[in-house]
Amino acid sequence: MTERVLTGDRVTGKLHLGHYAGSLKNRVILQDQYETFVLLADIQALTTHFEQPDFIRRHLREVALDYLSVGIDPMRSTIFVQSMIPEIAELTVLYSMFVTVNVLRHNPTVKSESKSGGLDDMYYGFLGYPVSQAADITFCKATIVPVGDDQLPHLELTRKIVRRFNELYKPILLEPKPLVGDMPRLVGTDGQAKMSKSLGNAIMLDSSTEELTLKIKRAVTDPARIHKNDPGHPDVCPIYAYHQAFRPEGAEEIREGCEKAAMGCSACKGFIIEALEQLLEPMRERRSYYAARPDTVDDILMSGTERARGIARETMKEVREAMCLDYFG
Structure with a gap:
């Protein structure tokens, strides 16, 4: 059975x-x-x-x-x-x-x-x-x-x-x-709590490209990394957690670039936006098909x-x- x-x-x-x-x-x-x-x-x-x-x-x-x-x-x-x-x-x-x-x-x-x-x-x-x-x-x-x-x-x-x-x-x-x-x-985009629809810190599965980009660009990162040349702490950054979840093959590169201050938060966010866009686009297509x-x-x-x-x-x-x-x- x-x-x-x-x-x-x-x-x-x-x-x-x-x-x-x-x-x-x-x-x-x-x-x-x-x-x-x-x-x-x-x-x-x-x-x-x-x-x-x-x-x-x-x-x-x-x-x-x-x-x-x-x-x-x-x-x-x-x-x-x-x-x-x-x-x-x-x-x-x-x-x-x-x-x-x-x-x-x-x-x-x-x-x-x-x-x-x-x-x-x-x-x-x-x-x-x-x-x-x-x-x-x-x-x-x-x-x-x-x-x-x-x-x-x-x-x-x-x-x-x-x-x-x-x-x-x-x-x-x-x-x-x-x-x-x-x-x-x-973690939610506010970096304070788990991603939750009720807290307004979530990226919804039906997010448009524009909504996704805005959410990621506004997401908090390492609060201790004030300047690009400051070494970062990826383990406290929600964006790094997204890399681990949705772009694991490049997560180690992100960690190294962050800790050595070789990569800025803007570039880091750009990579995850690209990865999430590839994930969400086929979802949008299927959702559009059934919504119609x-x-x-x-x-x-x-x-x-x-x-x-x-x-x-x-x-x-x-x-x-x-x-x-x-x-x-």
């Missing part, structure tokens, strides 16, 4: 280079190795954007276009909409019966995200995010979940939920294993969702039987 991968994103805005380096690039590779399911997590987007349903509705298709633009192939990956799989919601409710509030409150990812988001009064949906994520993973019996280090606590809770369910009822769920990427988080064909995009999402829903029904039939909820056969 081919192993299944479950991955995806909350639909809270267009995706950026940090998403590409951290996950999207790898998803394109994984779809040739595994049966891949890609989730448009609109319900989980509501945990922080429940007052902005129109925002989520608008960005659902934008994120879908990002997926298609980077090379996620609907013939090789199942792209589906979370809210259109009611079995995920049903599983979330059933799992919540045996997950304690204390476990959720002490989840380090929930604690960190609630603090950074200023959520002093935590909503039930946000607190239960890891339970919902467990339902996302298990409805299709995914066995591999690509994650960053910050998502490992969520996945570990999913593994515990699977074990607990199988012990309590019947061993029908599969325990997923993490696939931890080796790509570090991409909205009915095709809708067909892709509906077809993927229908396939995912069929699998969800099969899983829920087993779950209801295991939990003695199949009252009428």
